[in-house]
Amino acid sequence: MQKTTFLCRLVTSVFLAGWLGVAHAEVKTTDAWVRASNAGQSVGAAYLTLSSAEDVTLVYAETARAGTVEMHSMTMQNGVMKMRSMEELPVPAGKPVKLAPGGLHLMLFELPSPFKAGEQVKFRLCFKDKKGNITDQFVTMPVKTAP
Ligand SMILES: [Cu+2]
Numbered sequence: 001m002q003k004t005t006f007l008c009r010l011v012t013s014v015f016l017a018g019w020l021g022v023a024h025a026e027v028k029t030t031d032a033w034v035r036a037s038n039a040g041q042s043v044g045a046a047y048l049t050l051s052s053a054e055d056v057t058l059v060y061a062e063t064a065r066a067g068t069v070e071m072h073s074m075t076m077q078n079g080v081m082k083m084r085s086m087e088e089l090p091v092p093a094g095k096p097v098k099l100a101p102g103g104l105h106l107m108l109f110e111l112p113s114p115f116k117a118g119e120q121v122k123f124r125l126c127f128k129d130k131k132g133n134i135t136d137q138f139v140t141m142p143v144k145t146a147p
Pocket residue numbers: 072073083084105106107
């Protein structure tokens with residue numbers, strides 16, 4: 001995780017410097033939302049659907065509204081919900097990956113303030129392509145109360 005974080009930061013500085021004018025395939029994000037949270041709640045969750053024309057892997061996510069963001073999977077094992085932290089989340093070409101309640105999600109830790117319905121929260125996502133190149137993109141997600 002540490003190495004990926006470093007690479008991801010590096011990408012930003014390179015991107016800002018406009019050093020590499022390499023065009024990269026944008027990952028399409030749809031149905032993005034952040035779950036509204038209560039005061040004093042330290043963890044939260046965000047969901048979205050990722051689609052890409054080529055194989056990519058989500059390797060890192062961050063937002064100013066959480067101390068850390070982890071990619072989690074959720075499965076039922078013997079009637080018990082189990083969450084697991086994932087280093088990477090593959091997004092196969094042409095096969096949208098849906099992060100939704102009860103399944104894959106972005107887990108948000110160390111929330112400094114609650115997410116209020118109607119707010120817009122900016123996230124930065126880093127993707128790795130098949131060649132190992134890392135690119136980043138920003139997604140703005142609206143805060144909604146759970147359906
Ligand atoms: Cu989780």
